[in-house]
Amino acid sequence: MPTPHINHLFQTDLDFQKFLNHIPMGVFVTDRERRIICVNHGFEALTGFSSDQALGLPCRDILRSRQCMLHCPVKKAMETGESQSIETDIISRDRQRIPVRMTAAPLCDAHGNPRGFLETLEDLRPLKQLGEKQSKAFSFSSLIGRSPQMEKIFQILPVLAQSDASVLITGETGTGKDLVAEALHRSSERARGPFIKVNCGALPETLLESELFGHMKGAFTGAQENKPGRFRLAHGGTLFLTEIGDLPLSLQVKLLTFLDDRIIFPLGSTRGFPANVRIVAATHRNLEKMVQEKAFRQDLLFRLNVARVHLPPLREREDDVRLLLDHFLNAFNRQLKKSIRGYAPDALGILLAYSFEGNVRELRNIVEYAVNVCAGSTINTCHLPAYLTCPISGLETAQEKKPSVMLHQGNPEASWNTVERQMILNALIQAGGRKSKAAVLLGWGRSTLWRKIKQYGINA
Amino acid sequence: MDKILIPIYGQDIAPRFDLATEVVILIREVGNPTPEERMMVLPQASAEQLCHLILSDGIATLICGGIEEEYYQYLSWKKVAVLDSVMGPWQKASELFMEGRLRAGQCLHTRRMEGKDVS
Structure with a gap:
């Protein structure tokens, strides 16, 4: 040429x-x-x-x-x-x-x-890119994050939401599996339908079968009424099976049959019901390992694993810790009508260096605690739960210690209500049961303590 | 039975998967060398809706022009064979595919400049 x-x-x-x-x-x-x-x-x-x-x-x-x-x-x-x-x-x-x-x-x-x-x-x-950096909302539904791992998830979730395929969500506890399931439902064409959540680990096997698939009147002793079951309730919507790894083997077979035929048979019924339900399952367990240990059916895993979303633990989302700290600070500021402006450098250093074994849930609880405890405009180290600032060397030493107002053995997943209840109990123990002294220890008025004791149902 | 979907633009393969408003579905029966052709006009151009159509209709192969990585990976992951960046008349692409000679990135146009053949 x-x-x-x-x-x-x-x-x-x-x-x-x-x-x-x-x-x-x-x-x-x-x-x-x-x-x-x-x-x-x-x-x-x-x-x-x-x-x-x-x-x-x-x-x-x-x-x-x-x-x-x-x-x-x-x-x-x-x-x-x-x-x-x-x-x-x-x-x-x-x-x-x-x-x-x-x-x-x-x-x-x-x-x-x-x-x-x-x-x-x-x-x-x-x-x-310049424009996006300024205006990009690093979120999908109520999930937020700007780490590369989360960005990938935010990209794939809208695509998954449009499909009707079963989704398996895996990830450690507190990573937001429930939020992803709900976000998928809300963004899908089934959004107008029901979103039914079942915790497979929360009920005994016999009850769970009836709960999931329903039963007919007289199917067993005590079955006085027809019960529709969660599958039927989720008709036209999404059924979210959380802790699927805890589903008993016998029910795994029944779930497998449903995924193949899309028909449910309530206990005691010979007539099936074609349930139009999208299955979203979640677990913190390693299902592949459970399959090897014969604790989970491989064929069920294959059917559930049509699309998989793995939520990374917070320690692998370094960029997100600061974002989440600020996000929850704003949220609790609004909720508790406070005007805390931010974190002191020392407190921020502790928080950024912490490993957050309980992931986003733990981070949220820590911020909730700090916002409740903080009376000023900045969260300092003294406002953080004690287990962050004074690491516990071992269980025995902690038990030997005198009880304190602060929660020394804070459960990372405890909510503020649990923490506050524990604080009251600790104060009462320390004060030998005297409410006025306990109120002083807590920095509250006697009437506040009395109200809280009543609220938490503490017999003091 | 094998189903092949081609997003089209006039007589050619649509240059873009996400902007195609018309598709042809070829249904190849075992032992029948001539596939059945089914044309479909879509209400609007949407890559998501096309992906949904491909999956719900059990399409085994997608022959298309430009497609975004996201949809390419998604369809490949859903076991749909994707032959992308194919350019030219869709009829010709269909013939070559049936003969097992179509490849991704293949150009089926005659190259011309100012009306002269330069192939």
Whole structure:
């Protein structure tokens, strides 16, 4: 193929290709039929198509721009004779969607007749990224995070929400499995249907079967009424089976049958009910290991594992700890009508260095505790639960210690109510049962202590 | 039975998967070399809806032009064979596929510049 040249601009001909290659953006030339005549290096880098691959082909097949399929700017430039500039996006050879500004200008001969078009592509990614950094909400439903791991999850969740496939959510306790399940339901087409949650580990086997699949009147002693079961209640919606790893083997078979046939048979009934239910299951257990140990059916795992979402533990989401600390501080500020502005450097250092075995739930509880305890405008180390600032060396030493107002053996997953109840008990023990002394220890008035004792049902 | 879906734009394979509003579904029966063709006009262009259609209709192979990585990975993960970046008339792509000669990235257009064949 002959090399294109620029004639009569200078006394000698100029190499047009070299000239194009020096331009730091994608440039290409098409003929009147919009077939590519020549491209520069910038174009090759942006689209991923080499010059050899692109030449002679319709530009829409190489460019793959949104505008190519909606309102071709070249067509408009041909009609008006004016250059056209438009913001759009292209899909590159390596399947990336790239925002670009496309400008098309007609190339006319000496008589003003258009012979072709010169088009430029400006990569808008740096500009868009700048904008996104300023305005991006790092969230999906009530989940938040800006770590790369969470960003991946935020990308896949909308896609999963649109499908009807079973989803298995795995992750340590406190990572937000329930939130993901609910977010999937809320973003799916089943959002108007019910979202029914069943904790497979919370009920004994016999009760769980009746709870899940329902029973008919007289199916067993005490079955005085027909009971619909959670599957039937979730008809047209989503059934969330949490702690699926704790599901007894006999019920695993029944669940397996449902996943195959989509029909449920309540206890004592010969007539099945076709339940239109999407199954979302979650567990903190390692199901693959349980399969090896014969504690979980492999075929059920395969059926549930159509789509899998693994939630990383908080210690692997370093970027997110600060974000979550601020998020929960704002949330509890609003909830408790406080005006705490932030964390003192020492307190922040302790929090950022802490491993959060209980993950986001533990972090949330720590912030809730600190916001409750803090009377000023900044959370200091003294407002953090004691187990963060005074690490416990062992269980025995903790037991030998005198009881204190602060919760020394704080359960990372305890809610504020549990913590407060424990604080009251500790204070009462320390005060030898005297409420006025306990109130002084807690820094409360006697009436507050009396009200709280009544609230928590403490027999003092 | 094998089902193949091609998003189309006129007589050509649609340059973009997410913007196609028309698809052709080829149904290949065992022992029948000529596939049954089923055209479908979509209410709107949507990659999510196309993915849903592909999965709910049991499509085994997708032949398309440009497709975003996200949808490519999702469909591949759902065991749908994706031949992307295929350019040219969809009829020709269908013929080549039936003969087992179609590859991802294949160009089925005749290369032309200012009306002259430059293939």
